[in-house]
Amino acid sequence: MKKNFVEELKWRGMLAQIMPGAEELLQKEMVTAYLGTDPTADSLHIGHLCGIMMLRHLQRCGHKPIILVGGATGMIGDPSGKSQERNLLDDKTLYHNQEAIKKQVSKFLDFEGTEPNKAELVNNYDWMKNFTFLDFAREVGKHITVNYMMAKESVQQRLNGTARDGLSFTEFTYQLLQGYDFLYLYQHYNCKMQLGGNDQWGNMTTGTELIRRTLGNDVETYALTCPLITKADGKKFGKTESGNIWLDPKRTSPYKFYQFWLNVSDDDAERYIKIFTSLEKETIDALVEEHKQDPGRRILQKRLAEETTVMVHSKEALDAAIEASNILFGKSTKESLLKLDEQTFLDIFEGVPQFEVNRDVLGQPAVEIFTQAAPVFASKGEMRKLVQGGGVSLNKEKLAAFDRPVTEDDLIDGKYLLVQRGKKNYYLLILK
Numbered sequence: 001m002k003k004n005f006v007e008e009l010k011w012r013g014m015l016a017q018i019m020p021g022a023e024e025l026l027q028k029e030m031v032t033a034y035l036g037t038d039p040t041a042d043s044l045h046i047g048h049l050c051g052i053m054m055l056r057h058l059q060r061c062g063h064k065p066i067i068l069v070g071g072a073t074g075m076i077g078d079p080s081g082k083s084q085e086r087n088l089l090d091d092k093t094l095y096h097n098q099e100a101i102k103k104q105v106s107k108f109l110d111f112e113g114t115e116p117n118k119a120e121l122v123n124n125y126d127w128m129k130n131f132t133f134l135d136f137a138r139e140v141g142k143h144i145t146v147n148y149m150m151a152k153e154s155v156q157q158r159l160n161g162t163a164r165d166g167l168s169f170t171e172f173t174y175q176l177l178q179g180y181d182f183l184y185l186y187q188h189y190n191c192k193m194q195l196g197g198n199d200q201w202g203n204m205t206t207g208t209e210l211i212r213r214t215l216g217n218d219v220e221t222y223a224l225t226c227p228l229i230t231k232a233d234g235k236k237f238g239k240t241e242s243g244n245i246w247l248d249p250k251r252t253s254p255y256k257f258y259q260f261w262l263n264v265s266d267d268d269a270e271r272y273i274k275i276f277t278s279l280e281k282e283t284i285d286a287l288v289e290e291h292k293q294d295p296g297r298r299i300l301q302k303r304l305a306e307e308t309t310v311m312v313h314s315k316e317a318l319d320a321a322i323e324a325s326n327i328l329f330g331k332s333t334k335e336s337l338l339k340l341d342e343q344t345f346l347d348i349f350e351g352v353p354q355f356e357v358n359r360d361v362l363g364q365p366a367v368e369i370f371t372q373a374a375p376v377f378a379s380k381g382e383m384r385k386l387v388q389g390g391g392v393s394l395n396k397e398k399l400a401a402f403d404r405p406v407t408e409d410d411l412i413d414g415k416y417l418l419v420q421r422g423k424k425n426y427y428l429l430i431l432k
Helices: 005-012 022-028 046-060 091-105 133-139 146-150 153-159 174-189 198-215 254-262 266-275 281-293 299-312 315-329 334-339 342-348 366-373 380-388
Strands: 032-037 064-069 120-123 191-197 222-226 354-357 392-394 416-421 425-431
Touching (some): 005 222, 005 266, 032 174, 046 222, 064 091, 064 174, 091 120, 120 174, 146 198, 153 198, 174 198, 191 198, 254 299, 281 299, 299 315, 315 334, 366 380
Parallel strands (some): 032 064, 064 120, 191 222
Antiparallel strands (some): 416 425
16 A cells, blocks of 8 residues: 555645645546756755655655756746846756756656656756747736736745845746646646645646646646745754755765754754655654653764765765764774865864965974974973873874974875874864
8 A cells, every 4th residue: 555645744744735636636546746946056955855855755655756857947047935036057057957966866766667657857948948939928928917927925025125136027937937837747747746845836826727727627736835944943954154065975075964964953853854864654753752862862863864864875975974973073093084085084174273384394393393383282392291191193193202203194185184182172284
């Protein structure tokens, strides 16, 4: 017996709005549903994950997911929830971004195989590129009134001064273009449902209205949204001081990705583990209970970080991220340091004091470099005393003699020296 898709979304906290009749349709037949994403970058970030997880649950409940990459709409920009107009992209960039996104999404959805509900990826540029403006105005524009479009909340916000620049005609047409996508997918893929974030509700209902007015009142299509995910303090989810948390390991290292989930609050961890993993209800309920017994062990955060890192990256990436985490907080060796790629190494030691040092210090005694070239120690006497007590390490190895020369062989990645003073104080020297 396949699971009930709507019930699955409800207990996970992933259902915001749903049109009447949608649940009945989902119980009656295999439903094809789509979710759109604009290819404005060659990677999705974790802000996209709720929508992608909706598609994953949809497929697991026996329905057919379509992910629509908005090559055409990405050239325009969507006013929903945005205060400024987007940069417009060229064909080559859009194609590159689309391919990168498909590769990422294929970790969540099954695009292969012979099952009737295998996932598909489509690009609205394919059906929009030869659609002339006159044809669009005549065939699509005549069905939806300006009054109807003006009443949408996303349009109202832009017109009423929430955004400084108002709303361009290009962006105003966005809901018609998105509506036409739904009509096209209904006609060519028998797609009866659109999924999306709650800020898309206005555009999505324009789609169902356009289908009804174009094809007749007896054609029924539906929209279903997930809530916009926020943190417990109301702030935007998925942003850090340094920007978005991306799914592409070149943009956000698996270590940093893992750390993001590991560091969420208890309240957020309890919500996020339902939304961003495929763990069953019984498993999650048991984890929540176990966590409440001893919150200090951060059981929820650890499991959340493990599940998301394996799902987005791999088991190997998770193991490497855990090993990297131990470099700061646990016992680790120089070998562990040498295994790290440069980006992960820099991510781990992002917050520690850093000094740029001239390469010509190589060959000098450690005590000279760590007091004169970089003020890791206040004086040579202080360093000598700490070294004698076994309290100084270079690249995770105890420094046996305070005056031993530091050479090219000591460098990590040919340019870094990691000095540790006591257990917790790290200093990074970057040789230029």
